[in-house]
Amino acid sequence: MPKPFVKAGTMNSIKVHNASVTYNQLPVLWDVDMDLPTGRLIGIVGQNGSGKSTLLKAIMGLVPLSSGNVKIFEQDLDTIRTEVAYVPQRESVDWNFPASVQEIVRMGRYQPGRLFQRLTKLDHQLVEDALKKVNMLSFKNRQIGELSGGQQQRVFIARALAQGAKLYLLDEPFVGVDVATEKAIMDLLIEMKKEGKTIVIVHHDLHSVTSLFDYLVMLNTRMIAHGAIDEVLTTENLNATFGGQLNLFAQLQQIIKERDFPIREKGFEEK
């Protein structure tokens, strides 16, 4: 399969057009349109049940769209699947299946649709490198079910790293992860962004969105807003995204008042 050449900033990473998803005839994503840039750290925020995980699954082709379509680097997912790494939300994974840490991370090196593959020396090296990056190499022979929540999350991130993808979709990667690990993972993601990777993260801690991301998607079944963080984080958008949660809303207004955008870089190109 030919690998398309994708240069950061020259095209959209994900284009979602008029996408709707319904479960039992109830819409959980409704007419969502968005173009996400490449080479950014992008946050997706919204309240519980607002469709954040469904949006990632729709991008990954894991739930059927009742209308609309998705393009990744301007192509269909099937032609570009190896360039996309997905880390599901922790509670949606069955952690009791019998597999070692190493086996999980090796899955990142298998090509979809090819049976009986043997991994090469380079594949094994990439698996070790990925485990080292998340500081889990010494656990490589442990069963995944025997790890703590944060360790399991790090193994799944290592699998995504081993894949060497250009686009990373991470669903709440910091849940159950201690502060030091969160910082280490975030540093890793910032490094990846500098290498031109695109990282999309569903994140629910609003206090840290301004320091983590440079681009934000605000979702409430419908697309409320997406864009550079200091443009979309307005009172109106926050109200439409989190409306009804008044306590939270008061906190958010405080965040808006106090915010400065430490992650924004000089010369950062606006979309």
Ligand SMILES: Nc1ncnc2c1ncn2[C@@H]1O[C@H](COP(=O)(O)OP(=O)(O)OP(=O)(O)O)[C@@H](O)[C@H]1O
């Ligand atoms: N397999 C399913 N069958 C039926 N309804 C579902 C299914 N998966 C999700 N839903 C419903 O779709 C809506 C959106 O769910 P989704 O998991 O996308 O929300 P979310 O924004 O990721 O929430 P959270 O912050 O709790 O992770 C919710 O109302 C949920 O109950």
Ligand SMILES: [Mg+2]
């Ligand atoms: Mg979710």
